[in-house]
Structures are given as C-alpha cells and as structure tokens.
Amino acid sequence: MEEELQEVRDNFYVGNFVKAMQLCESAHGSSELTQSELGATLARCCLAIPQIERLKAMQNSEIPGQRAAALLAVITKSRNEAQVKSAKERLAALAKETQDMSCAMLNAMVLAMDGSWNEAAQMTKAHPVLEMQVLTILLALSCNQVAMAEKLLKDASGNNDDSAAFRLAAAAVKLATGDPEEAYLTYCDLCSQFPAVEGDDSGSGSVLLQTGKALANMQRGMFSEAVEDLQRALTAAPNDPDVLVNMCCCMTHLGKKEEFQQYFAKLEQAAPNNDYVLKTQAMTTAFTRFKASLEA
Template identity: 25%
Template sequence: MAAAPDLLFGLRNNFYLGAYQAAINSGDVQNLSEEDAIERDCLIYRSYIALGSYQLVVNEVDSSAATPLQAVKLLALYLLSTDNKETVISSIREWLSDAAVGNNPILRLIAGIIFMHEQDNNEALKYTNVGGTMELTALNVQIFLKMHRSDYAEKQLRIMQQIDEDHTLTQLATAWLNLAVGGSKIQEAYLIFQDFSEKYQMTSLILNGKAVCCIHMGNFDEAESFLLEALNKDAKDPETLANLVVCSLHLGKPSSRFLSQLKLSHPDHMLIKRSLTAEESFDRAIQTI
C-alpha cells in the first residue's frame, strides 16, 4: 500500500530553511488530521516568531489551545520582553514536571530552545536528550556543537541518518557538524548549502551557510557577496550582521555600521556581549597604565 502523501512537507521545509513568510503563505493546508493541524499551526506561529511578530502569537493563542501551541506561545512571551523571562521559565518547568503534558515533544523542544537562549546547555539537554523527533535530535546536534562536543553531535547525527538520510534537517545537521570539524569537511558543508540554493528558495539561512563556509576557506570576497545578498532579504538578521562584522574585519573594511545595527536590533547577541567585555577589559587595562 502506498504511503499517504505528507501534506505538510512544503510548509515544514520552508520553516527549516528559514523561508518563514513562504511557510506562513503555504499554511492553508486542507484535510489534515487534528494532530497535523496542530503541527501546521505550531509551524506557522513559530514562523511568525522567527519574523519577530511575538505579540501576534501571544494574542492569537488562547488558553484553550493544545499543549504544543501553548508551548509556542511561551516562546513568544519569552522573546517579547525580558520582564517575562522568569515567569516563562517557571511556567515551562511546571509543565515539564506534569506527567500529563511533560513528555510532549514540542514542549520539550521549546524548553530546549529557551534554555539555549539562557546559555544553559545542560538544562536544555535534560529535556531534549531523549529525542523522539527529527527536530529534537537536530537541536541536540546544535547543543553538543555549542558545548564543543562534536563526538556527541556525531552520534545524534547518526540517529537522524538512520531515520532519513535525505531529510532537510539531516542535511543541515551534517553541514553544521562539517563546519565544526573543519578541514576538508568545509567543502562538503558548502555543497550541502549549494544544493539547497539550487532546489529551494534562497534564504538568509542558506546564504549565511554558504558565507560561513567561504569564511572558513578564506574566500572573504565571495562570503561578503553572499552576506550582502542576505542583508537585502532581511536587514536585521543577527547572523548576517555578525558574519558581516567578521568578514569586513578580514577584508580590512570598516565594520562599525554592521556592529551598530546588531547592537540596536539584537543587544543580547553573543558578538555584542563579547565586544562589550573586550571594551571593558581594554578600558581597565588603560587605567592601570
């Protein structure tokens, strides 16, 4: 018997590759089961969150919505304001300890994402490490790479490859691992992003992937052209701005404008935090002379 068509494939794929508006636009999928309808709504609302429309998600998801949608609303609340963060974290801990809903994969995924934002990778892994979905396993790959444990990341990637080697998330996770390992693997990572750019709509995520590969290979001019193209698509994308800062420094070009834009739109970005720490250390060093 032929397998039923995956009605959410296009929507899911757009979301994974960072084509968030396209994901929202392709959300009108009919004849879905209740479970698939919830997944569709989660992907659409997560796309709105990725575009910065946090308040829209908070307004539209009411208290009677299913657990996965409530979890997505918590992520929107967390990102909406620093005042909400403690409340959101205590709510998510409470839900995760509830036997009835604590094992929901979307709730565990959102918990992992929130604790990654908190720079608490061990806490994130408490909820994501058992996996269960491609997204959870892909998030594990990201967390282990942030912890500089490419050996554990590789084990997670193998799980994904056994489930579906051609899955978009498996390909993305392979590229992330290749970038972390470096050397000859950089070219393999580049080919994955190149393949995406030939098959699907070009997004900031794909362009940044290609640019980072070029930076690793020392092709800074090519990297800059990909990043400027990404900037045309989204002038506030934090990764594009951060990568442009790095690229400009290598090319001997002024980077202060990109750094200022990043500071204004994403003051909590790691590059901004590191740059502020470096400035403070420099100021302290000057005072001692």
C-alpha cells in the same frame, strides 16, 4: 498528507517562514496529530517573522504548540524579569503535562539558552523523532562536543536523510569537523531546492541559508565571497544580528576598519546585548584603560 507535512517542515527549517506559514494555512490536516503539528509550526513561523500580535491570540489556543510559542515570545521579548520567569515555569509545566513534541522542543531551547544543557538534551530524548534528534546534534555542537555530534548524526541517518533538517545538521557537523567545502555544497543545494522567492533560480536562499554559505566561505578563507552571501542576507534582513556579526568578522579579516565600524554600530543598535557586542565593548574599554595608564 505526509508529503504536504514534509514540505511544511522543510521550508520552515531552511528559513522560508512566510512560505511555511502559507502552507500551514492552506493545508487540511487529516488527523488531530497532523492538525496539531501544522498549528504549532504556524505559531513558530509567527515567532520567526515575527507576528507578536498573532502570537498573543494563541495564548489560550487548544493546540499546545501554539501556547508554547506564545510563551516563548514572552520569554524572548519581555523585559519584565518576573514575567519571563513565570513564562518559563508555565512552558516547563506545559511540556510536562501535554508530552507534546513542539512544547518539549521549545522548552529544550529555553533550557539551553539558560545554560542547562544536560536538561535540554534529556528533554529531546523523550521524543525520538528526527527534528528532536537534529536539535540534540545542535546542542552538542553548541557545547563543543563535536565527536558526540558526529555520533548523533550517524544515529539519526537512515530515517529521512533527504529532509532539510537532517541536511542542515549534517552541514553544521561538517563545519565543526573542518570540511567547509561539503557544508557549502549542502547549503547551495538547499538554496536551489528551496528558493526564498518562488521561481528564483539565482541560487539565493533564505537568510539562514545565505548565512550558512557565508560561514562555509569564511572557513575556506574566502571572505570576499562570504561578504557577497551576507549582503544578500542583509537585503532581506538588514537588522539580523547573526548576519551583522559575521559581516563584522569579514571586515576584520579584510582589514576594512571603516566598514567594520559601520556594521558594528548597526549591530549595537539592533542587538545591544548580543555576546559579540558585549565582548567587543569590553575589549575596547580594556585597551582604552591600558592606554590611559601608559600615558599617566
């Protein structure tokens, strides 16, 4: 059963959410703990795809991880501030009450989204499993604590270095430490091992892996190759904010102003509150005002 669980985990973490969902639905947990993990992973797949109606049906599930995923859907999708605040409080209480790893992980993510980095890191330490160690590494990188991320990666090694989660964390650290070649090779290996479409040997991976390859190519100054990676990702997810942001960056470096405007307009529509959108709009406004002051 552990091998079956590992296959579920690997496909989930590389971004093959549909396959991971199918594996969860076809697996038969041999223990209550296994059933709980399968159910929680299924719910997180529903978050990623997304399948909101299915998540709503999980609000009263017996599996804590499914209830946590349903609450996270409210937190990330609702425009009602009071509703979001209540969901955050309920998620924190659920994580504390159940001491469930999936609940703690989602609560840590919410804390990080709110800028409570220390609290998020403390929550991950309460569950010393590989997935939580990987989350701690990513939190460190998000805070630009690269040396800490390197140490955490070293501490996590030796448990399951062949797992997709560990290899993705290692690739992220390689990008942060200026070794995009090694990161690129890791993303390529994962694409080959976990194709987005069963039987596809083209080397194309999930949206997540194609975006990772693009980031590595951008760091290597290979922007045309990065665009090819991102175009494959856009085919699968035409409104993905991360893909569109990186496509805008590539067009800026390639000096393609018209293409930049096309992708930026699409990004504005798909994710109007994205940080890249807000900062770009603010810069445009500032330059417009400055130009007007010179002409006055």
